[in-house]
Amino acid sequence: MTLITKNKKLAASIKFKDIKSRIDQTIKNILFKNLEKQISLVTELENNGVICEVSNKIYEDLLCFANQDPSAKKSPDYILESYLSFQAVLSYRVANALYCFSQMLQTTESVINLQIIARKISETAKVKTGVEIHPAAKIGSRLIVDHGYGTVIGETTEIGDDCYILQGVVLGAKSIAGNYDSKRHPTLGSRVEVGSFARIFGPVKIGDDVKISPWAVITEDIPSNSKVIVITTNQVVKRRNF
Structure with missing residues (x-):
């Protein structure tokens, strides 16, 4: 269905x-x-x-x-x-x-x-x-921003239909200051899911049906039907010595 x-x-x-x-x-x-x-x-x-x-x-x-x-x-x-x-x-x-x-x-x-x-x-x-969403951003139908606090969606961002975005997500430009006055924010396809605190910088293209794990930092295009996984952070569990 x-x-x-x-x-x-x-x-x-x-x-x-x-x-x-x-x-x-x-x-x-x-x-x-x-x-x-x-x-x-x-x-x-x-x-x-x-x-x-x-x-x-x-x-x-x-x-x-x-x-x-x-x-x-x-x-x-x-x-x-x-x-x-x-x-x-x-x-x-x-x-x-x-x-x-x-x-x-x-x-x-x-x-x-x-x-x-x-x-x-x-x-x-x-x-x-x-949640900060620039009024000029182009966003398709059925957008969900869940929890949302700290999420920023920049002026030239484009988002397709049925996307799900969690808190702390930044769809921003690559530079801090002196950004060019043209397309400088990401383009997300349809049915893209973006995990908490993920950051996507620059005019990159994220294809349809992409899942982006929390804390990911993306500066290059991602093809459709992909999953971006963060592998640089390890969870280590140690037994306490009483």
Whole structure:
């Protein structure tokens, strides 16, 4: 059974009549709070189907998370109300929608203004959740960031569908300072799983269906259907002398 089929079965088996409306309201709350007096822009986003599209993506993220995380007991409501790592993804979806919508605007001032608002949403989410996702990052459907604290996803990062990322993961650039203003962050394929505190640096490509062990440091491309294992750390157990 595919993950998408599981999500559909979950949606059909649980009453979600208010989940979707609560997601919609959460999106609008974030927009109203950050757009302040620009009420007409919220209306424009709604009329252009932006809010509906974002809501659908968040709904998919939520169903997938409920299916994948056993501690959630298959309860989307539980995740929506209590998982800060999910709130980080939710905030990213809203910030990214604003960032992408800004590309359609005519004046430079309007573009910059909307991108600043998108970044503010991202920064607020970082403080609240401990997860930093740049609003310009390109992320596919059904992303899960589990636990999440300390995870950083850079501006030019690209992530495929059905990826699972744990806490402390860094998808960053190779250099500390003086990075070039172009593609400098990783590209992850679909169904990639990244273990805790793994770090992937530079514009490397991680293929589909790759599993990356915790604490791995990656600076070169990884082909599809691979597993990256850390072998430089050994666990030694010694009997205590009483």
